[in-house]
Amino acid sequence: NAGVTQTPKFRVLKTGQSMTLLCAQDMNHEYMYWYRQDPGMGLRLIHYSVGEGTTAKGEVPDGYNVSRLKKQNFLLGLESAAPSQTSVYFCASMAGGGNGELFFGEGSRLTVL
Amino acid sequence: RKEVEQDPGPFNVPEGATVAFNCTYSNSASQSFFWYRQDCRKEPKLLMSVYSSGNEDGRFTAQLNRASQYISLLIRDSKLSDSATYLCSWRDTGFQKLVFGTGTRLLVSP
Numbered sequence: 001n002a003g004v005t006q007t008p009k010f011r012v013l014k015t016g017q018s019m020t021l022l023c024a025q026d027m028n029h030e031y032m033y034w035y036r037q038d039p040g041m042g043l044r045l046i047h048y049s050v051g052e053g054t055t056a057k058g059e060v061p062d063g064y065n066v067s068r069l070k071k072q073n074f075l076l077g078l079e080s081a082a083p084s085q086t087s088v089y090f091c092a093s094m095a096g097g098g099n100g101e102l103f104f105g106e107g108s109r110l111t112v113l
Numbered sequence: 114r115k116e117v118e119q120d121p122g123p124f125n126v127p128e129g130a131t132v133a134f135n136c137t138y139s140n141s142a143s144q145s146f147f148w149y150r151q152d153c154r155k156e157p158k159l160l161m162s163v164y165s166s167g168n169e170d171g172r173f174t175a176q177l178n179r180a181s182q183y184i185s186l187l188i189r190d191s192k193l194s195d196s197a198t199y200l201c202s203w204r205d206t207g208f209q210k211l212v213f214g215t216g217t218r219l220l221v222s223p
Contacts, residue, residue, distance in 0.1 A: 031209050033210070033211070035213075040121070040215060041215060042119075042213050042215035042216055043200065044213075045210060045211075045212065048210050056210075058210065059212075090156055090157070094209070094211075096209075099162060100145045100162065100211070101147075101159045102157075102159070102211055104156035104157055104158070105156060106155070106156050107155075107156055
């Protein structure tokens, strides 16, 4: 009963490096989201997807790209990491037509030096 | 103005106290509202939905005031285990995305 799984849980990058965060959900949810959480800023939406093959920009999309090639997976990519992208990243999913409840992964802590 | 605003706290209350948080929102078209709870260094989890008529779940009561554009969460008989950050959120039905406030931190002490 995994729910939403994020990998990796922790990562340290140097400025300019690239990486991909993987989110996998086993609940057959239509909607998936990537948020970042910073002290005093709350949860801010980066990108989201309302179905396989579709993505959309959230509040803070700059510097990130996403892909939803399979319904169960939502990838978040950083092409050229910057110190400002040091944050905790949360993936979440929601059932289509559901009550609006988001199910979150445990988070991925990223540090960019 | 942020779409959702909350007092960050912390609210320090003794066990058994009643505490209330408000959350204001700016988008009058907001459709659905929620309270999430987040423990330290953990992921947020849904606490309760907020219905127009108000709703209660045990010691927790959530209310929506559309005229003044705020939602509230009331916790009665606070427990030590209620210590957490409480995030309010609203859902834009058309775009299926949830926007969150910055959260209000609650500390319940013995």
